[in-house]
Amino acid sequence: MKDKKPELNTLCVHAGELRDEKYRGAISPLYMATSYAFEDVEAKRYPRYFNTPNQEALSRKIAALEHTEKALLFGSGMAAISSALMAFLHRGDHVVLQKTLYGGTFNLVTEEFHKFGIEYTFTEGWAPEDFETCIRKNTRVIFIETPSNPLLTVTDIKAVAQIASKHGLVSMLDNTFASPVNQNPADFGIDLVIHSATKYLGGHSDILAGAVAGSEEHVEKVLQFGKNFGGNLSDYTVWLLERSIKTLGLRVKAQNRNARKLARFLQKHPDVSAVYYPGLKSHPDHALAKQQMKGFGGMLSFELRDGLDARQFMKELRLIKPSMSLAGVESTISSPMLTSHALLSTEERHKQGISDGLLRFSVGIEDKKDLIKDIEQALVKVTELVG
Template identity: 65%
Template sequence: MKSNKKGLNTLCTHEGDLKDTKFKGVVSPLYMSTAYAFDDVDIKRYPRYFNTPNQEALCKKLAALEHAEAALIFGSGMAAISTALMAFLQAGDHIVLQQTMYGGTYHFAVTQLNKYGIEYSFTDGWQVEDFEKEIKSNTKVIYMETPSNPLLTITDIAGVAQLAKKKGLVSMIDNTFASPINQNPIDFGVDVVLHSATKYMGGHSDICAGVVAASQEHIDTVFQSAICFGGSLSEYTVWLLERSIKTMAIRVKAQSDNAQKMAEYLVGNEDVGQVYYPGLKTHPDHDLAKSQMKGFGGMLSFELPNMDISLFFKHLKLIKPVMSLAGVESTVILPVTTSHALMSPEDREKQGIKDCLVRFSLGIEEVEDLIEDLEQAIAKVKSLSVPA
C-alpha cells in the first residue's frame, strides 16, 4: 500500500505552490500589490495581516516542512522569535531560557523582557533537569535551541517538551541550525518552532526572514501580536524565499555531508583545539543527536589556540569571513566579535565560548578544496609568526 506522505524534495518543490491559473507557468506568480479590495471578497487581504497570496502559499509550504498545522513568515529571525515570545508572555510571567543560545535571543531577553515586567531565568546547562530546576509558579514558557549556536550543544527535545506539557507550559525551540530537513521538533511534542529563514531556507545569503510554525491555535495567538508588531515580509522576498526552499533539502544534505568530513579532518589537525560537531562520535551528546536528527547539519565550531585568528581569516581564499551562515558558500566568524558580541565576557565564558572559537558554516563546495584553503591559511599565519 502506497504512503500518502510526500518526500522532502517533493514537499520543498511542490507543497504550497501558488498556481498560475492565467498563463499556466510552472513558477509561482508574484503579486506585488499592497492594496486589495475589501468589498465582495472572501478574504480581506493586507500584507501586515500575513494573508497576501504569496504569503499564504509560502506559509503552507513552511507548515508542511515542519509537520505543523500552520506557520507565519516574518521579516527576520528575531522578528519571529520576539513576536512569538511576546505573544505568550505578559507582565508577571516568567520564562526559562536555555543557557547555550544565539546571542541575539540572549540580548532580547536581558534588555527587553524586564521592561514589560516579565521575569526570566537561564539554565545552568541544557539537560532536562536544568530546565526543571528553573521553573517557578509563574513560569509560562520554556525556550530551547538545539543544536545551539555556536557550540552545537544538543538538548533532549522530547524530554523538555514532555516537561513543559507536564507543567502546563508552552515549549519553544529555535530550529535554525538543524533546519526542517534534519529535525522536526513538533514530532517530539514541541509547541512552537522558530527559524531564522535567512539561513538554510534562504540558503543564498540574499534573504532576511523568520518563521514561526505551530498548531493553528498557537499560530492564532502569535498572529494577534504579529499584526501589532508589524514584522511582515515584502512580497518579493516572500517569492524569493519560496523559490529558494525548492532546493533546501539538496543543499542541506550536501552541507551536512561536508560538515561531517570537515569535522573529522579538524579533529586530526594538530593546529586545531576542540572541535564541536554532533556528528562526531566523541561529541558528548552524539547518541542523543542521532536519535532526534536525520542529519547532523552543516554547522560546526572549532578552536584555534595560539593563533592570530584575524590574520588567519585574512589569508583564507575560498572560505569567506562574513556575518550570518548557511549559504551555499562556506563562511566563518569569530562569535566573540559577531554573533555573541552583545553578551558580556563573563556570560560568554559561562557558555564556554572562548576568544579563539571559530564558527564554521559549510557550503556546497568540494570539501577537499575547503581543507586545502584552511591548511594554506594556517601555514601562512604560522610562517608569519616565526621569529626572524
C-alpha cells in the same frame, strides 16, 4: 489505505505552491499588491495581516516541512523569536531559557524583558533536569535552541517538550541550525518551531526573513501579536524565499556531508585544539543527536591551538569567506566574539563557553577537497607567523 505523504524534496518544490491559472507558468506567480478589495471577497487581505496570496502559500510550505498545522512569516529571525515569546508572555510571567543561546535572543531577553515586567531564568546546563528546576509558579514558556549557536550543544527535545506539557507551559525551539531537513521538533512535542529563514531556508545569503510554525491555536496567538507589531515580510522577499526553499533538501544534505568531512579533518589536525560538531563520536551529545536528528547539519565550530591567531587565520583564507551570517551555499567563517555574540559581555560569553578564539564555520556546497586545501594553506601561514 491512506496515500503516503510526499517525500522531502517533493514538499520543498510543490507544497503550498500557487498555481498560475491564467498563463500556466511553471512557478508561483508574484502578487505585489499592498491593497486588496474588501467587499465580495473570501478574505480581506492586507500585507500586515500575513494573508496575501504569496504569504499564505509559503506559510503552507513551511508548515508542511515542519509537520505542523500552520506557519507565519516574519521580517527576520529576531522578529519571529520576539513575536513568539511576547505573544505568550505578559507582565508578571516567567520564562525559562536554555543557557546556550544565540546572542541576539540572549540580548532581547536581558535588555528588553524587564521593561515589560517579564521575569526570566537561564538554565545552568541543557539537560532536562536543568529546565525543570527553573520552573516557577508563574512560568509560562520554555525556550530552547538545538543545536545551539555557536557551540553546537544538543538538547533533548522530547524530554523538554514533556516537561513543558507536564507543567502546562508552551515550548518553543529555535530550529535554525538544524533546518526542517535535519530535525522536526513538532514530532517530539514542541509547540512552536522558529527559524531565522535568512539562514538555511533562504540559503543564498540574499534574504532576510523569519518563520514560526505550530498548531493552529498557537500560531493564531502569534498572528494576533504580529498584526499589531508589524514584522511581516514584503511579498517579493516571500517569493524569493519560496524559490530558495525548492532546493533546501538538496543544499542541506550536501552541506551535511561536507561538514562531517571537514569536522573529521579538523579534529585530526595538530593546529586545532577543539572541534564542536554533533556528528563526531567524540561530541558529548552525539548519541542524542543521532536519536533526534536526521542529519548533523552544516555548522561546526573549532578553536586553534594556543599561540595561533584566530583573526589572522581568517584573513589568510582565500576561498572560505569571513562573513557575519551563515548557511549560504558558500562557506563562511566568523568569530562569535565579534559577530553573533558581540552584544554579550566577555563574562557572559565565557560563562557560555565561548572563548575569544572560537571560530564558527558554516560549511557550504563547494568541493570538500578545495575547502580542506584552503584551511591547510591558512594554517601554514598563521603558523609561520609565530615561528
